[in-house]
Amino acid sequence: MKGEVLLQVNNLKKYYEIPQGMFKKKVVVRAVDDVSFTINKGETFALVGESGCGKSTTGRTILRLTEPTAGEVFYEGQNILDLSYRDMRSLRSQLQMIFQDPYASLNPKKTIRQILMEPLRIHRNFTEEERLEKILRILHIVGLPKSYLDRYPHEFSGGQRQRIGIARAVILQPDFIIADEPVSALDVSVQSQVINLLLDLQKEFDLTYLFISHDLSVIEHMTDKVAVMYLGKIVEVADTEELFKAPKHPYTQALMSAVPVSHPREVKERIILTGDVPSPANPPSGCTFHTRCPFAMDICKKEFPKAVDFGNGHTANCHLYIKSEEEPNHVAYHTHA
Structure with a gap:
């Protein structure tokens, strides 16, 4: 039945250790760092963010194509990370993946x-x-x-x-499909055909999608809910319509400003992020986005913000919406966001 929880991801982590030689400490790359979200049956849930933020690794780890470092993945109430190889293999008929490169995957x-x-x-x-x-x-x-x-x-x-x-x-008529950038390698003229095909298949077979993409125009067209990732962490989650109408996190706002305008006369203010994306092998302390955020405060360098609930399932991890004695000016930004 649509609306029931099909997949629940709790505190999922995937770290890679990179050896640096005999006398040096190993470098730990935090590709997926404490990610949690819930997908309901029949919906299309999107993971969006810049290249290298951990979207594809999250998808592969959920299906155990890459074994996780820590966390839980519940499919219909069963933690699939605890399953044996044989049990997991029999479950794969219900959990499938569409890969980004259509040539390399065949x-x-x-x-x-x-x-x-x-x-x-x-x-x-x-x-x-x-x-x-x-x-x-x-x-x-x-x-x-x-x-x-x-x-x-x-x-x-x-x-x-x-x-x-x-x-x-x-x-195999699965219940759940992870679509990892399914149209990014295709010509624009072909992309719409593949997107419409995915939507038609969803209606015919009652499919549930985890749709991974960096193309926000595609996300807006075909998804029900969106989680925004930055450097291995989810920073905002909301219904698609709500997210495009009123993004809360500064990173999400910057992503939205980069979407091309639909009409030549439309005017949009472009938010330009300064600096480069930090390395996941050496992420910043506190909020990982503070090195590029135009509204960064002192507390952003010390603590990763808790999720702030804006209602209707819309949450954002940002100190700008958290009352703090150290940063009394946070309310001013909240009223203008």
Whole structure:
């Protein structure tokens, strides 16, 4: 039933240790650092942020394509991080992924028939005729003709390869799909076709998506809820309409100002962030965004802010909205945000 919690992520962490030689300490890269969110059945939840903020690592860690350092991931009330290899493998028919690069994610030595046949052989007990029937049906749904069955991935365009990747993810009729930048490698003319295909498939198969992207125009078009990531942490979560109407976190406001205008006469104030994105191997203390934030205060350098609830599920981790004796001017910004 739509509205029920399907996936819950609690305090998820993924750290990478980089050796620096025999006599030096290892460097720890905090790719995903204490991330929590909830996805309801039937909705499209987006992770958005700059390249390198940890979006893709979060998606891969949820599906255990990369093993987490710490945290919990509950799927229908079951912590999948506690499952054995065998139990996790049987669950993968319900948890699928669409990868960013449609060419690298397909085996170049296998035909489309073999690529789509493989998940049916592993996860379902179908006859050969039933498998072929399902393959032809899913090809029809994603808009590819039957004659493409015995071709290899290199014989297709980028858009066609991504449709094949989508067909492979959907053929088992999963409940949950992580779409990792599914249109970023495609031409603009093809992007809308793939986005509409994903929306059509969601309606037909009652799918739930975790949609990972840095393209805010795509996010606005096809998602229900958005979490904004910066340097491995989530800094704001809100319904899509609410986030685009009234972003609270300074980083989110800067991202929104970068969205191209829809009309030549439209005027938009561009927020230019100064400085470079800090290294996740040596993140700043306190709020990780304070080195680039135009409203940074002393407390921002000391403490990572708690989430402030603005109602209707809209939260932002920012000291500008937290009462503080040290920073009496925080209220002035709150009234103008």
